[in-house]
Each structure stands twice: as structure tokens, then as C-alpha cells.
Amino acid sequence: MRRIEEAVFKALMVISLFIVLGSLLAVILVVVIRGAPALTLSMVTQVPQGGFYLGKEGGILNAIIGSLYVATGATLIAIVIALPFAWYLNQYAGKSRFADIFRAILDIATGVPSLLYGAFAFSIMLAIGAKTSLLWGILTIALFITPLLARSFDEVIQTVPFKLKEASFALGATRLETVLYVVSRQALPGILTGILLAFGRGIGDAASILFTAGYTDSIPTSLGDPVATLPLAIFFQLGSPIPAVQARAYASGIILLAIVLILSVVSRVLTKRYMKYVIK
Amino acid sequence: MDATESVAPEIRVRDLHVILEKREILKGISVEIPKNRITAIIGPSGCGKSTLLRCINRMIDLVEGASVTGEVLIGNVDALSPGIELTELRRRVGMISQTPNPLPMSIFDNIAFGPRIHGERDSKTLDATVSRCLKTVGLWNEVHERLYDPAAKLSIGQQQRLCLARALAMEPEVLLCDEITSALDPISAKHIESELLAIKNEYTIIFVTHILRQARRIADHVIFLYLGELVESGPAAEIFSSPKDPRTKEYLEGVFG
Ligand SMILES: Nc1ncnc2c1ncn2[C@@H]1O[C@H](COP(=O)(O)OP(=O)(O)OP(=O)(O)O)[C@@H](O)[C@H]1O
Ligand SMILES: [Mg+2]
Numbered sequence: 095m096r097r098i099e100e101a102v103f104k105a106l107m108v109i110s111l112f113i114v115l116g117s118l119l120a121v122i123l124v125v126v127i128r129g130a131p132a133l134t135l136s137m138v139t140q141v142p143q144g145g146f147y148l149g150k151e152g153g154i155l156n157a158i159i160g161s162l163y164v165a166t167g168a169t170l171i172a173i174v175i176a177l178p179f180a181w182y183l184n185q186y187a188g189k190s191r192f193a194d195i196f197r198a199i200l201d202i203a204t205g206v207p208s209l210l211y212g213a214f215a216f217s218i219m220l221a222i223g224a225k226t227s228l229l230w231g232i233l234t235i236a237l238f239i240t241p242l243l244a245r246s247f248d249e250v251i252q253t254v255p256f257k258l259k260e261a262s263f264a265l266g267a268t269r270l271e272t273v274l275y276v277v278s279r280q281a282l283p284g285i286l287t288g289i290l291l292a293f294g295r296g297i298g299d300a301a302s303i304l305f306t307a308g309y310t311d312s313i314p315t316s317l318g319d320p321v322a323t324l325p326l327a328i329f330f331q332l333g334s335p336i337p338a339v340q341a342r343a344y345a346s347g348i349i350l351l352a353i354v355l356i357l358s359v360v361s362r363v364l365t366k367r368y369m370k371y372v373i374k
Numbered sequence: 375m376d377a378t379e380s381v382a383p384e385i386r387v388r389d390l391h392v393i394l395e396k397r398e399i400l401k402g403i404s405v406e407i408p409k410n411r412i413t414a415i416i417g418p419s420g421c422g423k424s425t426l427l428r429c430i431n432r433m434i435d436l437v438e439g440a441s442v443t444g445e446v447l448i449g450n451v452d453a454l455s456p457g458i459e460l461t462e463l464r465r466r467v468g469m470i471s472q473t474p475n476p477l478p479m480s481i482f483d484n485i486a487f488g489p490r491i492h493g494e495r496d497s498k499t500l501d502a503t504v505s506r507c508l509k510t511v512g513l514w515n516e517v518h519e520r521l522y523d524p525a526a527k528l529s530i531g532q533q534q535r536l537c538l539a540r541a542l543a544m545e546p547e548v549l550l551c552d553e554i555t556s557a558l559d560p561i562s563a564k565h566i567e568s569e570l571l572a573i574k575n576e577y578t579i580i581f582v583t584h585i586l587r588q589a590r591r592i593a594d595h596v597i598f599l600y601l602g603e604l605v606e607s608g609p610a611a612e613i614f615s616s617p618k619d620p621r622t623k624e625y626l627e628g629v630f631g
Contacts, residue, residue, distance in 0.1 A: 257475045260436065260475070261476075261477060263433065263436065264433055265468075265487060265540070265541075265544065266464035266488065267487075271491050370527075371479055371526065373475075373476060
């Protein structure tokens with residue numbers, strides 16, 4: 095009887111594994127198969143030329159660079175806010191009710207759909223009369239990924255063993271020194287992973303910047319210029335009735351996937367590198 | 375040993391009371407700890423040995439709601455006075471804990487950590503400090519080729535010696551050792567013991583141990599605590615050969631604890 099139970103559960107686990115891996119593979123396969131023919135060198139080296147959206151010359155360098163700008167800027171802002179926030183939550187607020195409330199708020203904030211962050215930013219833009227731009231794209235994505243990042247920093251920092259902080263205090267370190275040089279050092283692999291995941295979320299999100307970043311065929315030269323992004327490039331090209339343009343949407347998808355893949359490889363390498371120092 | 379002829383006391387504890395979670399853990403301890411000697415604190419589990427140590431470097435502050443009254447004079451500074459600079463106190467009073475707790479960084483950085491946070495920036499000085507401290511604890515030959523490897527890679531015994539070296543790097547006057555050999559194999563424990571013996575003329579060492587033989591081997595001076603009270607203290611030779619209090623006698627004979 096118990097052996098049957100075991101077999102059934104094992105089968106269920108294997109099936110769920112296949113569902114997860116299978117659907118991921120299916121998505122990648124469809125994107126690659128449909129996009130590969132359109133993935134030419136000019137796709138990644140040129141901005142759209144005349145008639146690009148009708149299937150003629152050009153590429154999506156504007157959106158690649160745009161996405162990198164937006165995601166990098168947003169990630170930097172999010173780090174600058176989320177890291178001190180997580181430090182404070184752990185080192186000073188401790189287990190107080192206040193910290194619990196903050197964590198609950200963060201959890202809600204991470205559950206809010208990115209579209210709503212976009213709508214919120216857009217309403218502010220309307221109120222102050224701002225135009226769609228790189229700056230607003232960055233701010234919107236930052237708004238969306240900061241709670242994610244704060245929560246993930248908080249999680250890893252919470253796992254730092256008390257004895258490490260104790261060791262640091264016993265050497266005469268202040269709370270600040272302890273959190274900067276000991277706690278963060280121990281949590282570094284997790285912090286890096288969190289950053290790269292947040293960057294991935296930021297670069298892949300279309301809904302939040304739909305209204306705030308704008309779209310343009312050129313590469314922005316200042317924060318005030320509108321900016322094209324990969325998710326929106328995919329969105330617009332997919333909507334075209336012309337098959338060649340649709341194929342380019344998938345090719346853009348491949349590029350986005352490749353960026354995310356590179357990120358996750360980089361994150362693994364870095365994590366491994368800093369894991370060595372972690373005290374178990 | 376001519377250990378405890380009248381030496382100027384380094385630490386004077388006066389009427390020290392500690393209350394944790396409404397329980398009185400230390401019930402008015404008064405004792406003098408001689409300078410540049412090894413003082414062993416012995417007593418059954420739970421009698422307050424660690425608590426006493428943690429008052430000396432104020433790590434007791436980390437326990438929420440702890441109430442500590444009395445005086446702990448180190449030289450002529452009261453460690454318990456509210457205005458004291460904790461970072462400087464902890465520089466003067468190093469602590470090594472029961473289980474090795476290296477920091478999540480390289481061997482070098484572990485030892486340089488203390489000097490760095492206390493303001494030492496010069497890399498030559500730091501290099502010199504690191505090699506001096508590693509030599510003192512007998513770790514130099516084992517690790518000098520991998521100073522930048524993670525401390526986590528060292529064996530437990532090596533880690534504990536690293537922690538000793540790390541405490542020494544701050545040039546403390548007092549070393550608090552709380553059962554620092556209890557997690558180690560016998561050979562590593564012996565290493566630590568002999569290193570403490572080798573440096574005891576320069577440091578006031580307070581050594582908590584459960585192992586009476588170990589106390590006999592290294593202590594010059596002994597403090598016996600029982601249920602939060604100081605039962606007896608004095609030169610090791612006297613305490614071990616002719617304890618005055620019956621409770622000390624019973625403890626030494628292994629009747630309890
Ligand atoms: N954080 C704390 N909160 C409440 N009580 C505590 C705390 N830490 C220790 N105690 C209590 O204080 C008493 C003395 O503890 P302490 O750790 O000083 O004993 P010890 O002599 O070092 O014992 P051992 O030999 O087992 O290490 C014990 O009864 C313990 O339960
Ligand atoms: Mg103890």
C-alpha cells in the first residue's frame with residue numbers, strides 16, 4: 095500500500111516537473127522557431143529604417159539599448175532604496191511590530207500588477223504635465239521592482255546567523271559596520287541574485303512603461319527623450335498583419351530571452367564566486 | 375607556579391547583579407581578577423559564568439531587557455557606566471566564543487577586521503599585524519600561502535585559532551574565553567591552551583571551562599560560581615588543594631555539575 099502511495103506521488107512530482115520544464119521549453123521553442131529566420135545581424139546593429147514596420151530594412155537596436163537603459167537605471171534606483179530599507183528592517187527595527195507591518199506592506203506591493211504602477215506614474219505625469227521619457231520609464235520600473243528587491247534583500251539578510259553579528263559586535267563594530275561589512279558580505283550571493291532577478295523582471299515588463307516611456311526609433315540621448323523597449327517592440331510588431339514583421343517580433347523575443355539568459359549565467363557565476371566566503 | 379603573588383588587579387567587579395527575564399542570574403558578585411594572569415571561572419552549568427563574561431565586554435547589552443547593576447572596573451574605567459564607548463571597550467576586551475565564528479571573508483580580512491574598524495588604514499601595518507597574530511597562535515605556517523582564501527575553509531580547530539588571532543589583532547588588554555576549546559578535538563584544544571600560556575604575561579585572560587583538569591593545567595587564579603553567587607576565589611593552587619567552602623570541595627570532587 096505504502097509502496098503504491100510512494101509510486102503515485104513520485105509520478106505526480108515527475109509530471110509537475112515536466113509541466114514546468116515542458117512549458118518553458120515550448121515557449122522558447124516557439125519563439126526560436128518563429129523568430130530565428132528573422133534574426134539577422136542588422137536586427138541587433140541597426141535602428142529601424144524607413145519602412146521597417148512594413149518589413150523593410152533596419153533593426154531594433156533602439157529597443158535593445160532602450161531596454162538596457164531603462165532596466166539598468168531602474169535597478170540602480172531600486173538598489174539604492176531597497177538595500178538601506180532592508181538593512182534598517184533587520185538591524186534596527188528587529189522583530190518589532192513596526193517591522194512586521196513594513197513586511198506586510200512590501201508583500202502587498204510585490205503583488206500589485208505592474209500595469210497599476212504604470213497607471214499611477216502616468217497619472218502623476220499628467221498632473222505635472224510631464225512627457226513620456228526615459229526618465230519616467232526608469233522611475234516606473236523602479237517603482238515596480240523596488241518592493242521586489244526590498245523583500246528579497248530582507249529575506250536573505252534575515253538568514254544571516256546571529257553569531258556572525260555577535261562576532262562583529264564583540265570586535266567593537268557598530269551596528270552600521272556590522273550590517274555593511276559582515277551581514278551584507280554574508281548575504282552577498284543572495285543580494286546579487288536578487289538584483290539580477292529584479293533586473294530581469296524590469297527588462298521584461300511591458301505593461302508598466304506602456305504609458306510612461308513612450309516609443310521612438312532612435313536611441314535616446316538624454317533622460318528627457320522617449321525610449322523604445324524590447325517588450326513594447328515585441329508588442330507592436332506582433333500586432334502587425336505583415337508576416338515578416340511578426341517574425342521580427344519573435345526575433346526580438348529571442349534577443350530578450352538571450353539577455354535574460356546571459357543575466358542568469360552571470361548571476362550564477364557571481365553567486366558561486368562569493369558563496370565561498372559564506373559561513374554555513 | 376609563582377602565579378598569584380600580589381599582582382595589581384586588572385578587573386574589579388563590585389556587587390554585580392544581573393536580572394534576565396525577571397530571574398536574578400548573578401546575585402551580587404564581587405571579585406578581583408589579576409592582571410596578566412589566567413583566571414579560570416568554574417562552576418556547574420547555568421551558574422552564570424557566561425553571563426559574567428558578557429558583562430565585562432557589555433555583550434550582555436544584546437540581551438533584551440537585561441538589567442545589570444554594580445561595577446566592573448577595568449583599570450579605572452567602569453565598563454558598566456552608561457557613557458562608555460562600547461567600541462573602545464570591546465577593543466580593549468577581546469572575546470572568543472565557544473564555537474568558532476569566523477566572519478564571511480578571507481583569513482586576512484578576518485584578522486584585519488578589528489584594526490580596520492578601529493581606524494587602521496595603512497596596509498603595511500595591517501600586513502604586519504596579520505602575520506604577527508597568526509604567528510602568535512601558531513597558524514602562520516599552515517595558512518601563510520592562502521591568506522586570501524575564505525576563513526570558512528579552515529578546519530574547526532584552525533578557525534578557533536583564527537578567532538584568537540583576530541581578537542589579538544586589536545591589541546586588547548583582556549581576553550574573555552568562554553569554553554573556547556569545547557568544540558575542538560583534543561589536539562587543537564592543546565594548541566589553544568599552550569598559546570594562551572605563551573601569551574598570558576601580556577594579557578589578562580579570563581577562561582571559562584567545564585573541564586577541571588584544564589583549569590588545573592592553565593589557571594593561575596580560580597573563581598568558583600554556584601547558582602549565580604561567587605562561592606570562592608583565589609590562587610589556583612589554594613583552591614584546588616584546600617578549598618574553603620564545602621560547595622567548592624564537592625564540585626571539585628565531581629559531586630555535582
Ligand atoms: N538571554 C537570556 N535570557 C534569559 N535567561 C538567560 C539568558 N541567557 C542565559 N540565561 C540564564 O542565565 C543563567 C546563566 O546562564 P549562563 O549562560 O551565564 O550560564 P553558564 O554558567 O555559562 O552555563 P554553561 O556552563 O552551561 O555555559 C541560566 O539559568 C540561563 O538559563
Ligand atoms: Mg556558558
